[in-house]
Amino acid sequence: MTVAVRSFAKINLGLYIGAARADGYHDLRTVYQTIALHDVIRVSVGRGRRIEILCKNNDPRVPLDSSNTCYRMAERVLGELGAQSRVRIEIDKRLPVQGGLGAASSNAVATMVALERALRKKLSGPARLRMAADVGSDLPLFLVGGTTLGVGRGEEVYPLPDLPTLPMVIVTPEVGVSTAQAFADWDALVQREKAAELRSAGTGQSPVTTQALVSTRNHQLTRPLASDRLFEVGCVLSAWLCSLTSGSPNTGAPAKGGSRAGNLLSDLVRTGIENDFERVVFPKYPELRDIKGELERAGSRYASLSGSGSTLYGLFRSPADAAKAASRLRKQGLKAVATSTLTRQKYWRRILD
Numbered sequence: 272m273t274v275a276v277r278s279f280a281k282i283n284l285g286l287y288i289g290a291a292r293a294d295g296y297h298d299l300r301t302v303y304q305t306i307a308l309h310d311v312i313r314v315s316v317g318r319g320r321r322i323e324i325l326c327k328n329n330d331p332r333v334p335l336d337s338s339n340t341c342y343r344m345a346e347r348v349l350g351e352l353g354a355q356s357r358v359r360i361e362i363d364k365r366l367p368v369q370g371g372l373g374a375a376s377s378n379a380v381a382t383m384v385a386l387e388r389a390l391r392k393k394l395s396g397p398a399r400l401r402m403a404a405d406v407g408s409d410l411p412l413f414l415v416g417g418t419t420l421g422v423g424r425g426e427e428v429y430p431l432p433d434l435p436t437l438p439m440v441i442v443t444p445e446v447g448v449s450t451a452q453a454f455a456d457w458d459a460l461v462q463r464e465k466a467a468e469l470r471s472a473g474t475g476q477s478p479v480t481t482q483a484l485v486s487t488r489n490h491q492l493t494r495p496l497a498s499d500r501l502f503e504v505g506c507v508l509s510a511w512l513c514s515l516t517s518g519s520p521n522t523g524a525p526a527k528g529g530s531r532a533g534n535l536l537s538d539l540v541r542t543g544i545e546n547d548f549e550r551v552v553f554p555k556y557p558e559l560r561d562i563k564g565e566l567e568r569a570g571s572r573y574a575s576l577s578g579s580g581s582t583l584y585g586l587f588r589s590p591a592d593a594a595k596a597a598s599r600l601r602k603q604g605l606k607a608v609a610t611s612t613l614t615r616q617k618y619w620r621r622i623l624d
Contacts, residue, residue, distance in 0.1 A: 278381035280372035285544035314385035319357030340379035369447030371578030417615025569596035
């Protein structure tokens with residue numbers, strides 16, 4: 272039996288990086304949003320005890336061994352269900368690799384869903400979330416879909432009131448950005464800024480301790496600790512998200528005349544939600560900063576890097592505006608496509624269509 276599942280992508284509406292944790296991860300605050308672009312995962316089961324990964328597109332960047340998230344997920348599902356089967360997973364790759372759209376994570380969750388159906392066995396909700404978090408930080412969001420708050424290292428997810436369907440343009444540059452390297456660059460940036468603040472607040476000649484800063488004449492302190500910053504960010508996100516419930520109930524359809532979407536876009540811009548990764552990725556890949564500028568010049572009301580990149584997106588007032596912008600960007604030689612956000616209801620309805 273072969274089961275095909277759509278593996279939808281996500282974007283990040285803001286991504287704030289906190290302190291590095293003892294486990295090597297960072298505390299994060301982000302709002303995940305599923306979108307209508309997708310890969311396709313096909314899973315078949317038979318007699319035997321082997322997991323096989325195939326990439327329909329023969330993309331050399333897609334691992335075909337046990338390092339693939341789909342392989343790791345299949346191992347866990349078989350173990351949890353006590354099943355012994357030969358599993359064949361074919362990945363029809365349409366989303367960019369290392370693009371910041373969560374493709375590998377989404378592929379793994381799609382593998383879970385497809386394997387459950389192929390084996391005609393169902394995992395419990397807690398087991399699903401536990402296995403997803405074990406495989407990767409942003410896998411659990413794909414067990415929720417729609418508009419989702421991510422905290423912790425991103426694996427702790429909470430469904431939010433869905434944004435209405437928003438037209439958007441996705442630009443996928445050829446460059447790939449390593450998430451691990453982006454986090455390392457962020458840590459280096461934080462250390463440089465901390466050292467500069469200590470020098471400035473101290474004698475101006477050499478770094479001083481935080482304890483010494485407390486006793487300076489003006490009681491000048493360094494910036495808030497990372498945990499304090501994330502608390503402040505949480506307040507900002509909460510203020511913006513309150514606007515989702517301040518109007519009429521959301522049906523998942525575009526608001527009449529686009530006014531509801533337009534208001535939410537305006538609120539998003541006014542709140543100043545941003546992606547911290549832009550501070551370290553843009554200096555290293557200035558072409559990505561240029562693409563964000565092109566999205567804004569093409570009429571985007573809000574443009575951002577998704578995750579650590581390299582994909583960028585822009586939100587627009589109407590599908591016509593998004594289509595026009597995508598056409599303009601393609602004429603400039605960019606790989607741009609018009610699409611839309613995907614509400615939770617549509618996400619789950621379309622996964623198995």
